[in-house]
Amino acid sequence: MTATAATAATAPPAPTRVAVVGGGQNCEHEVSLASAVAVADALDPASYDVVRLTIGPDGAWRVGDRALPLGEAVAVLQSCAAVLPVVHGPRGEDGTLAALCELAGVAYVGSGVAAGALAMDKWATKLVAQALGIATAPAVLLTAAGAATYAWTHPVVVKPVAAGSSHGVSMVREAAQLPDALEAALALDDRVLVEDVVIGREVDVAVLGTADGGRLVPPALEVVVDGWFDHEAKYGGGADFRIPAPLEDVERKALEEAALAVYDALGCAGVARVDFFVTPDGPVLNEVNTMPGFTAQSQVPKMFAAAGLSYAELLDRLVRDVLPR
Numbered sequence: 384m385t386a387t388a389a390t391a392a393t394a395p396p397a398p399t400r401v402a403v404v405g406g407g408q409n410c411e412h413e414v415s416l417a418s419a420v421a422v423a424d425a426l427d428p429a430s431y432d433v434v435r436l437t438i439g440p441d442g443a444w445r446v447g448d449r450a451l452p453l454g455e456a457v458a459v460l461q462s463c464a465a466v467l468p469v470v471h472g473p474r475g476e477d478g479t480l481a482a483l484c485e486l487a488g489v490a491y492v493g494s495g496v497a498a499g500a501l502a503m504d505k506w507a508t509k510l511v512a513q514a515l516g517i518a519t520a521p522a523v524l525l526t527a528a529g530a531a532t533y534a535w536t537h538p539v540v541v542k543p544v545a546a547g548s549s550h551g552v553s554m555v556r557e558a559a560q561l562p563d564a565l566e567a568a569l570a571l572d573d574r575v576l577v578e579d580v581v582i583g584r585e586v587d588v589a590v591l592g593t594a595d596g597g598r599l600v601p602p603a604l605e606v607v608v609d610g611w612f613d614h615e616a617k618y619g620g621g622a623d624f625r626i627p628a629p630l631e632d633v634e635r636k637a638l639e640e641a642a643l644a645v646y647d648a649l650g651c652a653g654v655a656r657v658d659f660f661v662t663p664d665g666p667v668l669n670e671v672n673t674m675p676g677f678t679a680q681s682q683v684p685k686m687f688a689a690a691g692l693s694y695a696e697l698l699d700r701l702v703r704d705v706l707p708r
């Protein structure tokens with residue numbers, strides 16, 4: 384055996400080139416940047432050659448510090464074996480980035496166009512959940528035109544149909560608070576939901592669909608907040624995550640079944656976080672996140688860590704599952 388042949392036989396395979404896209408054009412821009420940096424840093428350099436792309440609040444793409452016209456950004460995506468679209472919210476998680484990858488013919492991690500769009504739309508998600516017999520908070524859908532006709536009768540939660548990180552979400556305990564709440568929600572979306580207040584514990588369930596059609600559900604997580612799970616509680620360190628969420632067996636089963644049913648009905652792929660309220664009458668679905676917060680400290684990575692899958696292993700699995708075989 385020649386020296387060259389020996390080297391070739393033992394040389395590790397070249398790292399797989401993957402793109403991590405962060406940022407985005409919505410109120411969750413900063414949260415997405417944090418998720419994307421954490422994801423890019425956690426991908427093992429022995430296995431992955433990571434290209435870090437960002438989308439600015441103005442929609443401009445960059446690779447590192449270099450501005451990229453969209454056409455060049457697409458060419459960079461096409462130079463990769465897979466894309467990790469770590470952009471939360473509208474023009475990212477709502478299927479837009481999935482659509483770009485589909486048109487560019489490049490594999491990507493996570494849900495496709497339809498699932499992303501449906502899950503981003505809290506009204507559409509409710510309709511799907513109702514069809515499955517899964518409870519959601521009773522709600523009315525309002526637009527700016529209809530908002531003036533809404534008659535407040537009891538405490539409600541007002542929220543944009545499509546937003547995230549609690550932006551534009553307010554509790555309205557008295558009629559006088561309604562106009563400001565509607566204005567805050569309508570600033571982020573043309574449609575808002577006015578929901579009944581659900582009294583219950585907040586429990587998140589992660590679902591990971593695997594390439595062979597399997598489903599992994601790690602232990603559920605309870606979000607314990609002193610007060611309201613607003614933006615400050617989410618990112619100011621005021622929320623306490625309990626894993627596994629203390630649940631009766633029957634509650635845990637009901638949550639897992641509901642999470643799996645809604646994941647499959649929406650047609651999700653990769654990982655999704657399905658958020659519930661646990662009430663004495665059973666689980667009430669709040670929302671589905673197809674690109675949930677993804678730093679190592681975020682709910683989903685913590686739930687998988689509790690199941691024995693480290694952050695780096697979870698990412699590796701997500702990427703390997705979409706690589707062309």
Ligand SMILES: Nc1ncnc2c1ncn2[C@@H]1O[C@H](COP(=O)(O)OP(=O)(O)O)[C@@H](O)[C@H]1O
Pocket residue numbers: 520540542546547548549550552578579580581582585611612613658669670
């Ligand atoms: N109908 C509701 N009843 C009680 N609390 C709610 C309701 N809707 C939302 N919340 C609270 O507001 C938080 C943010 O609302 P959510 O719909 O999850 O928006 P986002 O997509 O911004 O996370 C929830 O985590 C929960 O604490």
Ligand SMILES: [Mg+2]
Pocket residue numbers: 548549658670
């Ligand atoms: Mg939420």
